[in-house]
Amino acid sequence: MEVKKQLDLTLKASRSLALLSKDKIDEILLDLADAAEEHAEAILVENQKDLNRMDPADPKYDRLKLSTERIAGIAADIRNVSSLPSPLGRILSKITRPNGMVIQKVSVAFGVIGIIYEARPNVTFDVFSLCLKSGNACVLKGGSDAIDSNTAIVKVIHQVLEKHGVDQNILTLLPADRAATAEILNARGYVDLIIPRGSQGLINYVRENATIPVIETGAGICHTYFDEYGDLDKGQAIVENAKTRRPSVCNALDCLVIHESRLNDLPELCAGLINSKVVIYADEKAYPLLNGHYPAELLEKASEESFGIEFLDFKMSIKTVPSFLDALDHIAAYSSKHSEAIVSDSEERLDLFRKMVDASSVYCNVSTAFTDGAQFGLGAEIGISTQKLHARGPMALEELTSYKYLIDGDGQVRPK
Template sequence: MESIFKAALGAKKDIQNASFEQIFAILSDYSSEILDNCDAIITENAKDLAKMDKENPKYDRLLLNKERISSIASDVLKIAQSTFRCDKVLDEKTTSAGLEIKKIRTPLGIVGIIYESRPNVTADAISICIKTQNVCLLKGSDEADFSNAILVKIAKNILQKHGINTGCITLLPSSSDATLALITAQNIVDVCIPRGGKGLINFVRENAKVPVIETGAGVVHVYVDEGADVEIAKKTIANGKMRRVSVCNSVDCIVISHKMLDKIGEICKPMIEKNVEIFADSKAFAALSGFPNVKLASDEHFGTEFLSMKIAIKTTTSIEEAISHIEKFSSKHSEAIITQDEDRAAFFLKNVDAACVYHNTSTAFTDGGCFDMAAEIGISTQKLHARGPFALDELTTYKWIIKSDGATR
């Protein structure tokens, strides 16, 4: 690890001194090479898939096909084409003392990114870090070793072609020792970003000696208010749950007003038709009597990030009770209310503490690309520095540049 950290430090100035035009050329070429190497990427990905049970919720996250690889390349190109510049002047003024002061955007420096079986994160992280002129140390899981390795190899070849130190991108060994070395690399790593489940987040939080920005875990609720439109509830919950069940913005729990229980069967119909397993509290269970795949919920089903074709239902008697339930079990990722009552929606939006809070909208939109932010490292669930989609702006900081004609104080 010492040699890896040394190489990262050596590459730091190289990437930070690259021109806007160089960055554009590197990322444009990376996008093209991903497409040109589609078959090779699928071959390497198949090696990873062969190691995993198809019933594992992570299998879908790991899977790469031509459509997904095309999407990855498209995201890289969007980042390349972004007008984002790391040397942008954010603010400037001249003080009464004659100081010319500029606030200038700058890279964070060396960024460690820890993630699980999501090879698309590898390409996103590489692209975002190059665009923001950061060095990135990637720590993927052993489940995606082959997929990650080929995406990194392609990127390194592009960097070499453009005369940029390849040490600015490194895929670390997939061992837990490498994780620990990364999160304790004081005076080397400027920030570490873990993206994954509770186990990973907790390990990093408890052991890190470098600054950490948490992303990943999502226990997502949708509150169906007494003023809800049933069709809106039905389609947004179905989309939020089933679009991709293994992602962090997938719905885990429906919180429903007791006044809407007579509509719960209709709301859940698209999920029942797709064999989603429903864990309902006693009131919702009774209302769903006769429907297949409905089981009585236990305490463990609330606050669980399922990442699979499973969902819980909690019945409440007021919007305040609904918010209290969400507050107890939320990971502060994404929460939603379905209602036609603007006052009740406003109350919910104001009082629910989460990175993204929705009204009559699928939680599947919690994504940097959907927010027109090109791509993202993850969804930050904390409040300092970044919250919500962790994209280009969030991977930078700033410094103050002060000039004068010899001013003294």
């Protein structure tokens, strides 16, 4: 079917979502969670086809890979979404004018949300569950890397919708070709909002070519600053977790910034990275402290290109700074405004870090790995926004709504 015709069907189907009760939506989501687990084997067969086409050394491989455990986690997230309050119909404000006119500001769905994403088949489940709960239809444009996985997942979702008598066109998976990308980026009148999820290159392309509103879920160039007053045990645990838990995700640590007075603690601070074979690019002050204490094959001298990069791999840079303010300057220069952390026992430093660091999520003595919708108690996420208009940080149900004004009266007319 031509893309425009399919988009028209999705637009028309989106209007029917306003007629679904909150209880019905939750019932569909609970059935979908069960169906995801029941069809896990079939999904994994298709996922393996995608994995067979990708080099396991590719940083995207981990994101592409599904497993029984990951599907169980996805199902748990869907159940969490079903248990959350509906974001629709909330009265954001209410006033009565002197003429008796009552004006309410009420949360409503956007309508049709388009998602362009790369090798992340879990996004297919996450996006649909969040969009359904928030009353939105969704148009998915996945990459060719995950075409078999996405097709299998959409098939399961459509089966659940059919079971409940809901128009399957509220979820559309577009072809994985470039022509479909161009169509959705210019689908004015059909799609209300585009959210790209993927590499910085994808995000830049969408922002530069879309003719409809875009919310950027930007790359995560994440720093952790180990302050002169930092606790070494906390720092070691936080650095190891932020770097090695899942290096291919956007909240993973990319650069350790360390106060020069704590350089002697650097070997112990980085000791937890050795088992994961993390390659370290150390600056001229950090390198001599690690040389002989960190595996030589994993230690390299940093260059200017080692900073301001999202590695998405078992790699990390180290920057030494002479002061707290220099740490702030380095983070400001290279941050993508995603997630930034400090390790310090100084309340004054922690307070200044909170106030002065410009990022969607600012952590004090906590791993950046927690920047995630489920970890924030949002059920799941549709992406992590690094911009400042409309939404910032993990985007979930509330961020997938807009609002409209409802005005009630009794025949009032405006004076001439």
